[in-house]
Amino acid sequence: MSTNNPGCLGIFLKLFGISPKQNAKKEVKLPYAMRDDFLSNAELSFYKVLQQYIGNKAIICPKVSLQDIFFVKTSSQSERSTYNNKISRKHVDFLLCSTDTLRPICGIELDDRSHQRADRIKRDKFVEQVFESAGLTMVRFENKRSYTLAELESKLHNALNGFERKVLAESEIRSSEVNKDSVPECKKCGVPMVKRQAKKGANKGKVFYGCPNYPKCREVVYTTIPT
Template sequence: MELGVLLVIAIGVMLILAQQKRPGGGAPAFGYRRKPYLLSKAERSFYGLLTQAVGDKALIFSKVRVADVLTPQKGLNRSNWQRAFNPISAKHVDFLLCDPQDCAVKLAIELDDASHGSASRQKRDAFLEQACEPAGLPLLRIRAARGYVVVDIRQQIEAILFPGTGEVPMKKAAEPESQKRIAPSAGTTDRFHAAAQACHKCGEAMVLRKARSGKQAGQTFWGCSAFPKCRGVRKC
């Protein structure tokens, strides 16, 4: 009887060892598929505007895990540290701006769509704000929209990153609706004085681009931020 039990145990141990030595023995039990896009349509549209709003003043990262920019306070025991870490390890911020020189974390941006109206989402948003504020990480919330005024986004960001410095003066007066499509004036290439346009083909926001070749080389035009999926263009 004892010999039979020992034999069963020995066989079990051998099977476990064989599984561990087998290439890919730790492979997941279920397969996965690749998602087609990292960002949603709304996020891709806003990303195009964000690149205009910050220019070369910041690096833009998207879908950054909160635990990669925040960490529990020192002095916690192992149990409390893990309890503090778990919530931030399961959440991410939509966009993160970092210093272009040393990649220091500067500003987190949340793009609030309709889902942020749910109770669970509001609870998550409140937690994120309460985590970021005492840690010294500014959090900017921007309501998702079909179109944005680039100068407004830029002003909101600079008010946080460069408070009271007056760096890169901006127009303070809101632009009339009839004047939102403004081409750069002679002698200036400040694209931030232009406002976002909605693409006439897909409805995504349009961004200012410059033709690099052909008859229109050097000329500025509106191009869809969903390019190359959408090739909508519009003259300035």
């Protein structure tokens, strides 16, 4: 929307030789420019082979912030801020996501020469541990001039298949019901769940336990406990 339009009042004031009040704040020109290196040459050439291998099996998201993928499941405020800070400025080179739900399938890191630096090794190790703690696969590729589809297949086949098995197993857990009148713990976060009632959808009216970290955690346990 333009802010330079003088509007009716401005025109009126001009007609009578009155200059409009200098209330229109001077437009501040922000100092941003678009980067030309969104992907490095190495990342781009890897991306092209990855695209060829993945086809329509998954969506490839380049440079995803770890904070968009993970959350800190603790209920302690200070712990949450400490661990959030640790991932706040880190990203993974590529994230493969389900074409259907865009749920992350696995992270991919490309190890260029910088990955041999001590600080980089420490950072890589930490990122790997983050993925591991959240149960998300991480696959590393050595940075090379070219890749073959067979190399990608050998490293990514298991990740893609594992994801399908995981989704299937999760749907079985989700549909399980608890009968006992005790508050279940969230399987993902290890915190007591909160009793809720479905307001819409196929389960409308049904009582269930949801995670207090919703929507970051969507674990639910349906229950037969009367309301």
